[in-house]
Amino acid sequence: MNNRILLGLDNGNKCIKTSEGYISEAGFIKSNNEPISTSNLLIYEGKFYSIGSSRLSVQMDKTVNQDAFILSLPAIADVINKVGVEGDVDVILGVGLPIVNYGTLKKKFREYFLRRDIKFNFNKKDYAINIVDCRTYPQGYSALITVFNSYRNLLCNVIDIGGYTIDFFKVENGIIDVSSCYSLPNGIITLIANIQQELLKTNIRLTETQIQEIITGKEPVLFEADIKEVIKVMSEEYVENLLAKIQEYGFEFRNPTIFTGGGSMTLKTYIEESSKIKYVDFLDQFANAKGYKILLEQELRR
Numbered sequence: 001m002n003n004r005i006l007l008g009l010d011n012g013n014k015c016i017k018t019s020e021g022y023i024s025e026a027g028f029i030k031s032n033n034e035p036i037s038t039s040n041l042l043i044y045e046g047k048f049y050s051i052g053s054s055r056l057s058v059q060m061d062k063t064v065n066q067d068a069f070i071l072s073l074p075a076i077a078d079v080i081n082k083v084g085v086e087g088d089v090d091v092i093l094g095v096g097l098p099i100v101n102y103g104t105l106k107k108k109f110r111e112y113f114l115r116r117d118i119k120f121n122f123n124k125k126d127y128a129i130n131i132v133d134c135r136t137y138p139q140g141y142s143a144l145i146t147v148f149n150s151y152r153n154l155l156c157n158v159i160d161i162g163g164y165t166i167d168f169f170k171v172e173n174g175i176i177d178v179s180s181c182y183s184l185p186n187g188i189i190t191l192i193a194n195i196q197q198e199l200l201k202t203n204i205r206l207t208e209t210q211i212q213e214i215i216t217g218k219e220p221v222l223f224e225a226d227i228k229e230v231i232k233v234m235s236e237e238y239v240e241n242l243l244a245k246i247q248e249y250g251f252e253f254r255n256p257t258i259f260t261g262g263g264s265m266t267l268k269t270y271i272e273e274s275s276k277i278k279y280v281d282f283l284d285q286f287a288n289a290k291g292y293k294i295l296l297e298q299e300l301r302r
Helices: 067-083 099-113 141-145 188-200 208-215 225-248 262-266 268-273 287-301
Strands: 003-011 015-018 023-025 027-031 041-044 047-055 089-097 115-122 125-138 155-161 166-172 182-184 257-260 280-282
Touching (some): 015 287, 023 067, 027 067, 067 115, 089 287, 141 257, 141 287, 188 262, 268 280
Parallel strands (some): 003 089, 089 125, 155 257, 257 280
Antiparallel strands (some): 027 047, 155 166
């Protein structure tokens, strides 16, 4: 009998994350020949993939190509190593979709991952796996599951700021208000792109990582104060405009508001400083993936 592993996998547009703490940029460079650097190198079906070296373009329906599957393999390798199992491994995945797409893509996304006899090499180690089952769960709500007992008797807002989308909805007494589920196509990637365009006007070229580090208060390099000020002002405007837009959908920020997603963590300081928010809680960027695994374990026990 093969070893069995359960894994929560968050296929974000910006990063791939797992319930076990793995994180990687959602991208790769594909080559027919072995590249000079073998760090984070995946070999699958005779092709070489340098994982995390270049973010791929946003794909709302991830079943249209093999990119999401390719990016899942290093994440699965990571958990196999952490658990320490050898030989063939049966993998059961918990994955997620934005709430607004959940009903239409749930079945398709589940079937996308179901495969057997998958053989690959990652970081010079061979793996043989079967993805024997996959269950799909709603993003945002899955993150809330990780702190469910704290909010089970309250009316609260959940805002998931991801790479490309911002999903938000209300939960009352632990149940999603399905009439309050919305999604906006202007996640953290759009803010970063707008900052890059603004800086290009003065012939300044910063990477996504550099901008993200400045937003979070880190100092990647010694940039002039005016560059940091541009990023600060644009980040403040982004947060204020986002909160105002969410209020237009009938959300009351006197109720507890739970922020999740990598974008929320990046913008945490600006969200906390906003006068619009009264009570705020932040779940880390792994919360969705952890929630997928919790829901997966509960479902398999039934």
